[in-house]
Amino acid sequence: MLTIGALAKRTGTKVQTIRYYETIGLMPEPARSEGGQRRYDQAELDRLAFVRHGRQLGFSLEAIRDLLDLADNPAQSCADADSIAQRQLKQVEDRIARLQALQLELKRMISDCGQDSVAQCRVLEVLRNHSECLTDHEAGSDRSIGS
Amino acid sequence: MLTIGALAKRTGTKVQTIRYYETIGLMPEPARSEGGQRRYDQAELDRLAFVRHGRQLGFSLEAIRDLLDLADNPAQSCADADSIAQRQLKQVEDRIARLQALQLELKRMISDCGQDSVAQCRVLEVLRNHSECLTDHEAGSDRSIGS
DNA sequence: TCTTGAACCTCTAGTCGCTGAAGGGTCTAT
DNA sequence: ATAGACCCTTCAGCGACTAGAGGTTCAAGA
Numbered sequence: 001m002l003t004i005g006a007l008a009k010r011t012g013t014k015v016q017t018i019r020y021y022e023t024i025g026l027m028p029e030p031a032r033s034e035g036g037q038r039r040y041d042q043a044e045l046d047r048l049a050f051v052r053h054g055r056q057l058g059f060s061l062e063a064i065r066d067l068l069d070l071a072d073n074p075a076q077s078c079a080d081a082d083s084i085a086q087r088q089l090k091q092v093e094d095r096i097a098r099l100q101a102l103q104l105e106l107k108r109m110i111s112d113c114g115q116d117s118v119a120q121c122r123v124l125e126v127l128r129n130h131s132e133c134l135t136d137h138e139a140g141s142d143r144s145i146g147s
Numbered sequence: 148m149l150t151i152g153a154l155a156k157r158t159g160t161k162v163q164t165i166r167y168y169e170t171i172g173l174m175p176e177p178a179r180s181e182g183g184q185r186r187y188d189q190a191e192l193d194r195l196a197f198v199r200h201g202r203q204l205g206f207s208l209e210a211i212r213d214l215l216d217l218a219d220n221p222a223q224s225c226a227d228a229d230s231i232a233q234r235q236l237k238q239v240e241d242r243i244a245r246l247q248a249l250q251l252e253l254k255r256m257i258s259d260c261g262q263d264s265v266a267q268c269r270v271l272e273v274l275r276n277h278s279e280c281l282t283d284h285e286a287g288s289d290r291s292i293g294s
Numbered sequence: 295t296c297t298t299g300a301a302c303c304t305c306t307a308g309t310c311g312c313t314g315a316a317g318g319g320t321c322t323a324t
Numbered sequence: 325a326t327a328g329a330c331c332c333t334t335c336a337g338c339g340a341c342t343a344g345a346g347g348t349t350c351a352a353g354a
Binding site: 003014016017020024033034035036037055060061 | 310311312313314319320321
């Protein structure tokens with residue numbers, strides 16, 4: 001029987017994060033000690049490890065919820081899990097492409113900047129004039145892979 | 148004199164976002180019509196364009212605030228603007244590296260999955276066993292470039 | 295001049311995935 | 325018995341918006 005602190009240490013999660021996962025129903029309500037403290041067993045440790053690993057791979061909590069459901073029903077086809085992973089891969093690839101365009105633009109902007117006075121600064125100039133950019137960098141939404 | 152809607156359209160920004168920028172002091176309080184509606188001039192259009200372009204390049208609003216200050220004081224050296232841009236470039240490069248590691252892991256995970264039953268699903272298996280991963284993918288914080 | 299309806303206003307709350315802090319209670323080792 | 329490390333709940337905050345409710349203003353057409 002693990003305390004929440006021990007579970008946190010073993011999975012590299014913060015204590016508050018575990019409680020947060022419980023409030024949103026991603027982790028089950030655990031057993032409690034006499035005094036009301038949470039006590040976890042192996043199944044809960046496994047589940048949390050699964051969640052954390054999914055997060056490290058950039059899956060959203062919603063995606064992880066779906067993957068957990070699949071993992072809990074071992075009879076059915078794994079096509080669903082595959083398609084969730086495919087979607088995630090595609091998102092990662094899109095993000096990489098977008099970031100590489102930004103990287104190019106930033107490099108160009110910086111290398112042109114001779115660190116003169118602000119009046120002729122390339123960095124500021126480029127920000128002022130989008131037309132000096134090579135790419136569109138419209139940028140869709142991009143948030144992910146927390147901590 | 149532009150209405151907020153016209154300004155939004157010209158800069159590709161949502162109306163609410165402009166008002167949000169005003170509440171956090173990134174955009175000045177504009178003039179108002181008799182009836183109390185916001186009215187913008189060219190200087191404000193330029194400023195908003197600068198902000199949006201900075202966002203597209205992945206700068207945080209804090210970084211943009213600093214860049215705006217620099218742009219407003221054209222006498223001083225542009226080394227500061229340069230270093231803000233350098234920092235941004237470094238962040239982008241780190242993010243790319245991390246995403247590429249994820250990409251590899253996801254690809255490996257997916258290609259091993261023959262879409263059999265969930266019991267043997269590679270995707271779920273990999274999530275269960277971090278030890279099957281090639282990389283550490285510890286992942287620092289990663290959020291950026293909202294649109 | 296009146297009316298329509300699109301666009302504007304303020305204010306509040308929600309998004310995602312946590313994180314931190316306040317103000318307490320519990321557990322365990324000495 | 326007591327110290328102090330750990331645990332509890334609850335609430336607020338982060339960044340950068342986004343959405344909605346409920347009301348007002350504006351410009352154009354009849």
